[in-house]
Amino acid sequence: MAMLMAKHPASSRAKYKNIRCCMVGGAPVSTELATQLNAMLPDDAVVGQGYGLTESSTVITMQPVEHLKGVPGSAGRLITNCIARVVKPDGSLGGIGEEGELVIKSPATPLNYYLGNVQANRETFVDGWLKTGDEVYFDKVGVRSGVKRLGPIADEP
Secondary structure, three states, rough: HHHHHHOOOOOOOHOOOOOEEEEEEOOOHHHHHHHHHHOOOOOOOOOEEEEEEEOOOOOEEEEEOOOOOOOOOOOOOOOOEEEEEEEEEOOOEOOOOOOEEEEEEEOOOOOOOOOOOOHHHHHHHHOEEEEEEEEEEOOOOOOOEEEEEEEEOOOOO
């Protein structure tokens, strides 16, 4: 939807003049697309991106409202009661600006998800932590930015 709003030839800023808030999820939004979407919406519209997984049972990050137009290329800050780690390929914890797999834990994190797939559950849910399979990094403001998918998505139940 965001891509259609930003790029479709029939789209115009006038058509979206009543939009006050636009949150995008489901796939990472590039800096280019975020800039184009912001240009289509009113100056006072809140525009942001969120990030979550079916396996997490809830959103994991969202743009704070004080970032009126969001941070291009970012999926926002961790939601309340969600903690995260960036785990580098060697198993060590990543620091600010270092890429690695996003691993999260929250009161909403399920103990398993893949019905009948013991191996997928064992690899994804480890000691209360959910391995997302997404490579990310955190910047100095604590904003999570998506980099890439580390591997194939496990089969749905």
